[in-house]
Amino acid sequence: MKKFAEKICIASLPTPIYRAERLSANLGGPDIFIKRDDMTGVGVSGNKVRKLEYFAAEALREGAGVLITCGGPQSNHARATAAVAARIGLLSHLVLGGPCEKIPEGNLFLDRLFGAGTTFIPGAPLLELAEAMEKTAGSYSREGVKPYIIPLGASDALGSLGYIDAMGEIQTQSKEMGVTFDHIVFASGSGGTLSGVVAGCLVHGLDSHVTGISVAFPPEWSDAKLEEIFSGLRDKFIPDLPSPSGRYKVNAAYIGEGYGKASPELIRFIRDVASLEALLVDPTYSGKALFGLAGEIAKGTFKKGERVLFIHTGGAFGLFPYREQFAGEF
Numbered sequence: 001m002k003k004f005a006e007k008i009c010i011a012s013l014p015t016p017i018y019r020a021e022r023l024s025a026n027l028g029g030p031d032i033f034i035k036r037d038d039m040t041g042v043g044v045s046g047n048k049v050r051k052l053e054y055f056a057a058e059a060l061r062e063g064a065g066v067l068i069t070c071g072g073p074q075s076n077h078a079r080a081t082a083a084v085a086a087r088i089g090l091l092s093h094l095v096l097g098g099p100c101e102k103i104p105e106g107n108l109f110l111d112r113l114f115g116a117g118t119t120f121i122p123g124a125p126l127l128e129l130a131e132a133m134e135k136t137a138g139s140y141s142r143e144g145v146k147p148y149i150i151p152l153g154a155s156d157a158l159g160s161l162g163y164i165d166a167m168g169e170i171q172t173q174s175k176e177m178g179v180t181f182d183h184i185v186f187a188s189g190s191g192g193t194l195s196g197v198v199a200g201c202l203v204h205g206l207d208s209h210v211t212g213i214s215v216a217f218p219p220e221w222s223d224a225k226l227e228e229i230f231s232g233l234r235d236k237f238i239p240d241l242p243s244p245s246g247r248y249k250v251n252a253a254y255i256g257e258g259y260g261k262a263s264p265e266l267i268r269f270i271r272d273v274a275s276l277e278a279l280l281v282d283p284t285y286s287g288k289a290l291f292g293l294a295g296e297i298a299k300g301t302f303k304k305g306e307r308v309l310f311i312h313t314g315g316a317f318g319l320f321p322y323r324e325q326f327a328g329e330f
């Protein structure tokens, strides 16, 4: 496998790919395969771990004492950062745009277990937490602890290397299975996974068309983020990285009422997927994206005879804060 930077190895890799037979039959369209990146670990789980392996290596190289990052109170990325910090013996501090829950649920409960420090900023939009991270970094520095800031979603050129590697892994598995994937589909938020998957297809010679189902931002935002990350990748790691044009699409038709908001249809779909496939997907990320895939199958975008690889990017702990919404559906 091509190596572009140093990383530490924490994720359980390769994650399996399996054919979701019942879900495919139920949706009546293409053959759906699932790449189980929800199985990169337990506390240290989901898509972010692949990116954090690179950030953790850089933080250790720089002699950092605390990993600082940001997200919503139920951020999987923040929880994974806290877990990685605990694994490598560093402190972690999470700047969370939302209110502090009295009794922490889901990911926030795990943040506490992993020993993360927290700063809550009620009402702060996700894209406006960078300044608060700088402030937090300043207070650690003053106490003699070297801070290392990981951007929102670990989404920059360094982080995207995690999904460039994942595409090499998928290329190998695809050869072993004798299956080529016409499409690769997954949840897209801060854009690092999307950029890594598209760049990874180009680097490893996969012809699959990539669809990121946006869970938060409009396609123009995601396109601009991808361009920014591609430019960083060319500057720092892969000077001859080809253009991504025509290789991917961002579909923002399934954001619904907004980031983290779940319609009754989405809740029922998540329940049905769990009972059909024993697959746990959450309303904010993987469930919304799979719901989007189902919606596009119904519209005929993905057709019978095609093979679709859905990357399950994790997020199961994010199911728990939605228990009340599920209550009426059992």
Ligand SMILES: Cc1ncc(COP(=O)(O)O)c(C=O)c1O
Residues within 6 Å of the ligand: 046, 047, 075, 076, 077, 153, 155, 187, 188, 189, 190, 191, 192, 193, 194, 285, 286, 313, 314, 315
């Ligand atoms: C479970 C899960 N899936 C998908 C994503 C989206 O990844 P990205 O932010 O790299 O677009 C996230 C981001 O937090 C996530 O937690």
